Amino acid sequence: MKGNNYSLMSEHQKQTEFFKALTRNASTPAQRQLRDRILKAEGDIRCCRRAMLKVLALVAISFVAGLYAVVIMPEVLLQHNHIVKRGLEILTVGSVLSFASYAGFWLYYRAVLFQVHSECRRLLVSMLARDNGRSEAATEFDMIPAH
Numbered sequence: 001m002k003g004n005n006y007s008l009m010s011e012h013q014k015q016t017e018f019f020k021a022l023t024r025n026a027s028t029p030a031q032r033q034l035r036d037r038i039l040k041a042e043g044d045i046r047c048c049r050r051a052m053l054k055v056l057a058l059v060a061i062s063f064v065a066g067l068y069a070v071v072i073m074p075e076v077l078l079q080h081n082h083i084v085k086r087g088l089e090i091l092t093v094g095s096v097l098s099f100a101s102y103a104g105f106w107l108y109y110r111a112v113l114f115q116v117h118s119e120c121r122r123l124l125v126s127m128l129a130r131d132n133g134r135s136e137a138a139t140e141f142d143m144i145p146a147h
Contacts, residue, residue, distance in 0.1 A: 016042065016113070019120040034120055041113040048106035052099055059095040062088055 009017070016038065023035035066088040069076050076085045 015117055019117060022120060022124060031123065034116060034123060037116045038113070038120075041109055041116060044109040045106060045113065048102050048109060052102045052106060055095050055099045055102060059092060059099060062091040062095060066092065 020035065020038055023031045023038070066085075069084050069088065073084070076082045079085070
């Protein structure tokens with residue numbers, strides 16, 4: 001989130017930025033892999049969010065078009081097989097189903113990113129333990145619940 005105000009970021013975004021900074025100068029393959037997984041998960045989340053917004057706009061347009069059709073052509077309600085009515089129903093239901101599937105993908109990718117955050121926390125604790133020469137820090141960290 002380059003260029004964004006740090007105070008406007010959510011806690012999740014702050015953690016992600018911290019972990020990206022932690023792995024920016026990756027010296028081990030594990031750190032590089034974590035960085036790449038963070039970037040991929042973030043990209044997937046952004047892609048799903050954009051798709052959800054586009055599908056939500058399609059839902060809104062089809063709903064408004066349905067209302068407009070009812071106001072302009074009230075006979076649409078009386079005819080069960082009217083092509084305009086049937087088309088708008090199909091468009092609305094398809095859009096809602098697409099939105100639900102993209103929301104599911106978004107939740108999945110968020111869970112993936114949370115898993116990578118947990119791995120980054122473990123990496124950070126192991127780095128601190130290695131620097132301090134203490135191995136008990138890694139076992140104490142496992143008792144801390146991850147968000």
